[in-house]
Each structure stands twice: as structure tokens, then as C-alpha cells.
Amino acid sequence: MKKHLFHCLLTLFICTSFLSAQTSDEVVAAIQKEATENSQLERLAHELMDVIGPRLVGTPQMDHAHEWAVETFQKWGIEAENEEWGKWRGWKRGISHIDMLEPRLVTLDGMQLAWSPSTGKKGVTANLVTLPSVSDSLEFVKWMPSVKGKFVMVSMEQPTGRPDENWKEYATEESFEKMKEQRQEKVDAWRQNYRNMGYTPRNINKALEEAGAVGIIQSRWSEGFGANKIFGANTKKIPVIDLSLEDYGMLYRMVEHGTDPKLKVVAESEELGEVPTFNTIATIPGTELPDEYIILSAHFDSWDGATGATDNGTGAITMLEAARILKKVYPNPKRTIIVGLWGSEEQGLNGSRAYVEDHPEVVDNLQALFNQDNGTGRVVSITGQGFLNAYDYIGRWLQTVPEDITQHIESSFPGSPARGGSDYASFVAAGAPAFSLSSLSWDYWNYTWHTNLDTYDKIVFDDVRNNAILTAILAYQASEDPERTSREKAVLGVDSRTGEQQTWPEVRSPERAGMLED
Incomplete structure (x- = not known):
């Protein structure tokens, strides 16, 4: 009787495992299908880049973008709010007209x-x-x-x-x-x-x-x-x-x-005084482990030489699209999924540093953060950011992503912790497992990074679609993983420039009163 009961339980365990695997496969397939057949990326990019335009901190366009993001999330049934974290010098661009009058x-x-x-x-x-x-x-x-x-x-x-x-x-x-x-x-x-x-x-x-x-x-x-x-x-x-x-x-x-030569310059602008600055935070609540978190991360602000399409409009719409897809095909995640669209990254990671400072409960219970912020290209690199056992879980999650998405990705583990560059570094400094989804260049540094040419037409939507699929699947797997991710840090090497032992980056406070006179 006991032997029979053992075999029954073993059979049940195997069937349950099989069904669970099937369910996982089905969710992954549904993510890819939704992203491919019902993509909202082009519409999101048009509304954000063409209609709203550049998103310089302290400008009306930045406020408009935050309001638009909340409305967009809410249309998808996702809770969202704009969370104030500081103040900034308000400024509004006007007409620029430069004419040579002589010779x-x-x-x-x-x-x-x-x-x-x-x-x-x-x-x-x-x-x-x-x-x-x-x-x-x-x-x-x-x-x-x-x-x-x-x-x-x-x-x-x-x-x-x-x-x-x-x-x-x-x-x-x-x-x-x-x-x-x-x-x-x-x-x-x-x-x-x-x-x-x-x-x-x-x-x-x-x-x-x-x-x-x-x-x-x-x-x-x-x-x-x-x-x-x-x-x-x-x-x-x-x-x-x-x-x-x-x-x-x-x-x-x-x-x-x-x-x-003689020059005439008309450069109209308007000072708006002290204005509030925000992060847009969207939340899909967890059902089993609501106090553990996955964050989909991208900075929302830009410089205003153009419309900030690849820095970081593409990162922002990747996270928006990933959240939309997850809400549709995985509406009741095991862990809470947060989307963080950060303000004032360009002036020193201020929005994400403020979030780390203001939300220690999220940082302490972060399962993983995925950040995208270096152009329109498909993701080609993921490193472990100095977390000793990152390969165990990142590798496990990546194995479930379709090969046509992962075939271009090179990984490096455990890697070294980021000391700046983008918002994931704010979380890495706090010892939280945060990872950059680093993209193929597409001549990013010369042609679109902080330039007058960073516009909608530079977006490569096939690559951005791949990134949205990758992000959604990684978020799903991180949510479902029965194990908590390890935060054990690797022993860092010697700095080749100084000859000294490297140390983990320190948490830095944000600038909460930007460009305001004392």
C-alpha cells in the first residue's frame, strides 16, 4: 500500500512538473505572439517622440510625458502614478532663428x-x-x-x-x-x-x-x-x-x-521657476509573494536637441510594451512587477537614486531589475554586474527565451558592478541584482546619443520588438522562479590603473534641487 502510494505521489509530481513546464512554455509563446501580432511600439513611439517630443527635466514636455505614461498604463488596466522626488529649474524652449546678415x-x-x-x-x-x-x-x-x-x-x-x-x-x-x-x-x-x-x-x-x-x-x-x-x-x-x-x-x-560677418540670433525661452520632478511608477501586484519585486527600468527624460528617440525613448517604450504584454498574458504574477520610468537620468541618475533612497523595502526585496538604455539595437550583451551567482538564475531564465531572440546575446559572469552610466547602477550600488540589457550600436554614439538627429526615424522596430519580448520573458521567469536571487558579491580584481583592490560602488544621493539658486 505504501509502495503504491509512493508511486502515485511520484506520478503526480511528474505530471505536475510537466504541466508546469507546459504552462511556462505557453506563457512564453503567448508573450512572443502578442508582441509580434499586436505590437503597440510604433504607436507608442509616435505619441512619445513625435507628439510629446523631447523630455528635458524641468520642462512642460517632461510633465506631459509623465501624464501620458500614467494614462497609457491605466488604459491597459495597470496601476500607475507619478511620484515626486525633487524640484528642478523650470524652463521652456521657444523659437530659435539664426541668420547671417552680412556679407x-x-x-x-x-x-x-x-x-x-x-x-x-x-x-x-x-x-x-x-x-x-x-x-x-x-x-x-x-x-x-x-x-x-x-x-x-x-x-x-x-x-x-x-x-x-x-x-x-x-x-x-x-x-x-x-x-x-x-x-x-x-x-x-x-x-x-x-x-x-x-x-x-x-x-x-x-x-x-x-x-x-x-x-x-x-x-x-x-x-x-x-x-x-x-x-x-x-x-x-x-x-x-x-x-x-x-x-x-x-x-x-x-x-x-x-x-x-554679422549675425542675428533670436533665441526665445521662458524661465518657469521651481517645478516638481517625477518618476512614473506602474505596478502589477504579485499574488503569492507581493512583497518581492521585479523592476522594468528605463529613464524617461532626454536632452532636447531632438526628440530623444534612442536615448531613451526606445528603452521607455520597451518597458511600456513589456508591461502591456505581461498584463495581458500573465495578469497575476507571483511577485510584484514594477515599471520605473525615471526622471533626470541625464543629470546624474537622479530619479533612480531617489527611488533607491525612498523605497528601501523594494531594494531589499528586489528579485531582479532589467534596464535598457543604450539605443535602438537588439540586446547583445548581459553581464552579471559582479554578483557571484548571477549566472545561475540569469542563465536559467535566458534558456527559456526563444533562440531567435537570444542568438545575438553574449553574456559575461560574474562581471563587474556598474559605477554609473544608467539607472541600474543606482540599484547595483545598493547591492540589489540589477542588470543592463545592452544593445547593438547602430552608430549610437556618433549619430543619436545626445544629438540633434535622435528622432523617430532612427528607431529599428524589429530590434526593439525583440527587446520587449526578451524583457517580458525575463520578468515572467524572475517572477515565477521558486528561488530568491543571490546577492553574494564576487571578489573584485585589482584596478589596472591604480594597482589597488577594487571596491563595490557606494550608494549616492540624488540631486533633489537641480539648478536652483541657493
Whole structure:
């Protein structure tokens, strides 16, 4: 009788295990089917990038994005709210219009930088000067009065507007090498001249403003056709304008050859005072272990040179889509699934650092976090972030993902803990298992990262769809896993630069009062 009972129980266990495996397979298949046949990615991308636009912290567009995200989650039956974590300098971009009036009339390709002071509707008209070549800071001080009433050009004139790959394809080897040598000589001389002046590109604008300049003209080329990096202004009264390489070079040559061009700049903007900053937090409550958590992570903010499509619109819509799919095919997760769309990542991971600081109960009970933040490409790399046993569970979950999704992924375990770069680092520093879903480049660094070209048309939806599938399956498996993930840390190696033993990164507090005067 006991033997018969044992066999019955064994049979029941085997059948239950088989049915459980079948159920897992069915959920994975349902995730892939929903993502493929009913994808919402194109619609989400259009609404976020085309309609709402760039999401600079402290701007009305950032607020609009947070409101839109909550409404979108709620339409899918997912609880969501905007959680305030700090304050920031409020600013609203207006019209940018840059015209050369002399020696001929032409509208130039450029824009004001974020937080640039306004010129007002009438704008500012003046001639230009370039930075002088000086032997020391005293010589530069003597030159400074000449900037009064002028626009000052503070960037090096680029010797070529063609990216290196273009030269490599078409130039002779000798010509390519000659260009690189001449360019390096020019770069070295430019940097040395800054040292001679006693300034850096970070603090020169303030000095020129104090000396009476009416505006700053720069060109921060991103080493790709038509691509410039667009960041923030650091002046209080005068506008800072970034021009295309082509137009900047033309003006620079005119000044150097004595043509004396005249520029009119209209750069309207509005200061909005102190405004609140938020994270959008969406939650699918767990049914069996509601106090254990999986987080789907992406920063929601962007710079505003373009619409922030690949940094980090694609990461945001990946997490939105993964959450939508999970709510539809896996509505009652074992553990609680949270979507965190963080604010002010671009100024120092502020939104995620605030969440780590404000929600220790989530950090202490985090099963896993999956973050995506480096472009539109399919995920090609996952590392263990220094967690000694990460392979055991990440590897187990990845085995359930269809091969057409995982075939491009290379993994490295245990890896090293992130010390910055994106929001998963905020959680890693706190000892929580958080992982980056790192993407294929698609020329991210030159063409879309923080540039004027980071727009909807750069999105590769097939790759983003793969990422949404991968994220949803990993979240499902992390939720269902009968085991808690290990937080045991690997022994870190010796720093090759310092020769000292590496230590785990420290938790850092966020900036909760950004760009606000004391």
C-alpha cells in the first residue's frame, strides 16, 4: 500500500512538473505572439517622440510625458502614478532663428542650448570674434575687452566634416593618414591654447559673459554627417547657440580672413521657476509573494536637441510594451512587477537614486531589475554586474527565451558592478541584482546619443520588438522562479590603473534641487 502510494505521489509530481513546464512554455509563446501580432511600439513611439517630443527635466514636455505614461498604463488596466522626488529649474524652449546678415543673407542651421537665457523676440545682432592664440593667461586677459558687444566663437573649426569611415572608404591611405595627423595637431594646439588662456570649455562661457559678450556660438560636432551634441547652456544672461559644423566653419573662416560677418540670433525661452520632478511608477501586484519585486527600468527624460528617440525613448517604450504584454498574458504574477520610468537620468541618475533612497523595502526585496538604455539595437550583451551567482538564475531564465531572440546575446559572469552610466547602477550600488540589457550600436554614439538627429526615424522596430519580448520573458521567469536571487558579491580584481583592490560602488544621493539658486 505504501509502495503504491509512493508511486502515485511520484506520478503526480511528474505530471505536475510537466504541466508546469507546459504552462511556462505557453506563457512564453503567448508573450512572443502578442508582441509580434499586436505590437503597440510604433504607436507608442509616435505619441512619445513625435507628439510629446523631447523630455528635458524641468520642462512642460517632461510633465506631459509623465501624464501620458500614467494614462497609457491605466488604459491597459495597470496601476500607475507619478511620484515626486525633487524640484528642478523650470524652463521652456521657444523659437530659435539664426541668420547671417552680412556679407550675404542666409538662415543658418542651429539652435539654442537647454536652459539658455532668452534674447527676447527682437533678438540680438552683432559681429563675431574667435578665441585668440595666446602664450599665457595675461595675454588672454588683455584680449578679453574685445568681446564686448560681440558673439564669441568658442569651438575649434573642424578640418573636415566627413566622418572617419567615409574617409576610410574613399580616400587613399596616405591622404587619410595625413588628415588624421593634421587634425590631431590642430586638436592638440587647441587644447594647449585653452590651458594657456587659463580656462576650460566648461568655464569659458561665464568669463566671456562677464566680459560683455552678447552671445556664445559653439559647434560640438558628433563626428557624423549632420550630427551635433546638444547639451545645456551655463550662462545667466546671454544665449548659447550650437551651429552645424558646416555653418560654424563658414563663419569661422570669414572671421579669420577678415570678412567680418554679422549675425542675428533670436533665441526665445521662458524661465518657469521651481517645478516638481517625477518618476512614473506602474505596478502589477504579485499574488503569492507581493512583497518581492521585479523592476522594468528605463529613464524617461532626454536632452532636447531632438526628440530623444534612442536615448531613451526606445528603452521607455520597451518597458511600456513589456508591461502591456505581461498584463495581458500573465495578469497575476507571483511577485510584484514594477515599471520605473525615471526622471533626470541625464543629470546624474537622479530619479533612480531617489527611488533607491525612498523605497528601501523594494531594494531589499528586489528579485531582479532589467534596464535598457543604450539605443535602438537588439540586446547583445548581459553581464552579471559582479554578483557571484548571477549566472545561475540569469542563465536559467535566458534558456527559456526563444533562440531567435537570444542568438545575438553574449553574456559575461560574474562581471563587474556598474559605477554609473544608467539607472541600474543606482540599484547595483545598493547591492540589489540589477542588470543592463545592452544593445547593438547602430552608430549610437556618433549619430543619436545626445544629438540633434535622435528622432523617430532612427528607431529599428524589429530590434526593439525583440527587446520587449526578451524583457517580458525575463520578468515572467524572475517572477515565477521558486528561488530568491543571490546577492553574494564576487571578489573584485585589482584596478589596472591604480594597482589597488577594487571596491563595490557606494550608494549616492540624488540631486533633489537641480539648478536652483541657493
